[in-house]
Amino acid sequence: EQTMNETVAVSFHGFPDGLELLARKADTGYLVALKPICRNIGIEYSGQVQRLKDSLGNRGIIPTVGADGRDRDMFAIDRKTLAMWLATIDTNRVKDPSAAT
Numbered sequence: 001e002q003t004m005n006e007t008v009a010v011s012f013h014g015f016p017d018g019l020e021l022l023a024r025k026a027d028t029g030y031l032v033a034l035k036p037i038c039r040n041i042g043i044e045y046s047g048q049v050q051r052l053k054d055s056l057g058n059r060g061i062i063p064t065v066g067a068d069g070r071d072r073d074m075f076a077i078d079r080k081t082l083a084m085w086l087a088t089i090d091t092n093r094v095k096d097p098s099a100a101t
Helices: 035-042 045-053 077-086
Strands: 007-011 018-028 029-033 059-065 071-078
Touching: 007 059, 018 035, 018 059, 018 071, 029 059, 029 077, 035 045, 035 071, 045 071, 045 077, 059 077, 071 077
Parallel strands: none
Antiparallel strands: 007 018, 018 029, 029 071, 059 071
């Protein structure tokens, strides 16, 4: 069972290594870090953060550890907001995940 102080990586079956979500349990459910999703689908992170800050939905900051071992805080959204946000992404702007390196 995951605690409220633990950030976990969730991999996607059938996708290349490295495609994963970072999630953390919060009082209202789970929050999912936005930056890895934007990087994996090939869209600009900062623009999406601004867009989501202007919308309704549960959001927050979750602590993560970068590849360099340093602590980082990442903007995160709840799973309902994640589903609504993904539905608004223009598929012409999204890269093919099977082409990830």
